[in-house]
Amino acid sequence: MTTESQGMTTENQGMTTESQGNSGGQDYQSTLSVPSLNIVYFARMQNGFNEAVQERDNFSGTFNNSRGSQSEQISDLQTALSNDLDFMMAVPIRAEALTPTVEQANDQDVPFIAVDRNVSGADPATYVASDNVSLGRRSVELLHGFMQDAQSKDEYNIVELQGTQGASVTNERQEGGMEYVNNNSINVLGSQTGEFSTETAVGVMEDFVTRYGDDIDGVYAHNDLMALGAHQALSGTELEDVAITGIDGSEAWVNLFSDNQYYGTIAQLPEEMIRTAIDMGIKAVEGEDLEDSVQIEGLEVTGENASDYLNQYF
Known part of the structure; x- marks a missing residue:
């Protein structure tokens, strides 16, 4: 397009x-x-x-x-x-x-x-x-399914890449995602804004890896651009198979799905x-x-x- x-x-x-x-x-x-x-x-x-x-x-x-x-x-x-x-x-x-x-x-x-x-x-x-609350909930639910398919654990650890602070879409996607987290065996290790940007998300994700390492089971990104940034940060590391889900349905992100069965999105x-x-x-x-x-x-x-x-x- x-x-x-x-x-x-x-x-x-x-x-x-x-x-x-x-x-x-x-x-x-x-x-x-x-x-x-x-x-x-x-x-x-x-x-x-x-x-x-x-x-x-x-x-x-x-x-x-x-x-x-x-x-x-x-x-x-x-x-x-x-x-x-x-x-x-x-x-x-x-x-x-x-x-x-x-x-x-x-x-x-x-x-x-x-x-x-x-x-x-x-x-x-x-x-x-x-319904951005629903999109957030569905994205984390999809992420949970990927993590369960990858390995069986009593609790899964995720990190969250938030969107632009103050934007209603950020607030709603976090609300929906955390609603699912709070009702399931999921722990949020860290949550930080990636400003809806691939470049910013790379830096944030690299920081998450430094802090949490292989404790990370999955990444919930508020949009696909940040999901792409998480992918770039994890590529070539021991965490390159970590599950990642986003929201929006961007072409660049969806094109990667054939390379990783634990990637997904909720497309708008x-x-x-x-x-x-x-x-x-x-x-x-x-x-x-x-x-x-x-x-x-x-x-x-x-x-x-x-x-x-x-x-x-x-």
Whole structure:
């Protein structure tokens, strides 16, 4: 899957991507802001957005890459609010950072659709996302199964690579993962943020290995990029067969499943999130009452179905 939709994407000097819909019948104007296109998961959201612009005669909009900058995301959305906009969509970098923006959008009667991560202290029109508590619980459950398949023990030791601190998705994935831990014979040796980054996760995982060594039975990563970082840190060591699970369903991580039967993920479907967010935005503009949240189901991916998954989504 590419990060751009051919013929549908232009960029201005501020790196804001604008997608233009088919001529005629463009009734709804929107914007979508994501944290960073360096993360493939958000590039897939851009694809879903561009595909919607191309396929729907009644929808057009702008796409904004915040490049990891909270201030840039706020600025992009403030600019969008100053233009003629029907509704807006965003994946907040941090849960509380966009609270004033949502309040301003509500004051201007512009529905704000939170996608993937929620906003705290404000009332978006709805929140479209996977159930991240469920994703965390399912990822640790999958990890537990791998560890049991690898060896029989009374208790298993894991380390946790957390996502960006303060992000709702981090809080929820930790809540779900620890819910499973607390109800099963699992001990968490260490838990530290890897900032949803492969590079950062490598360093954190190396530190875990130094501290805990072969006491580590498994690694629970809040996303696949950090799972990939854990894999890189463990490759070539005595722990290279340690079970690792992530969340998201990234191509780079799933491609490794044929090399290790104890690797897995709970895949999200970001393209479906964006299509649903657009539907919810249009409904809100039309005055329909929306539920507080709309959940998109995740898909368990292991070595058994990795090939089928990659063929369908990449």
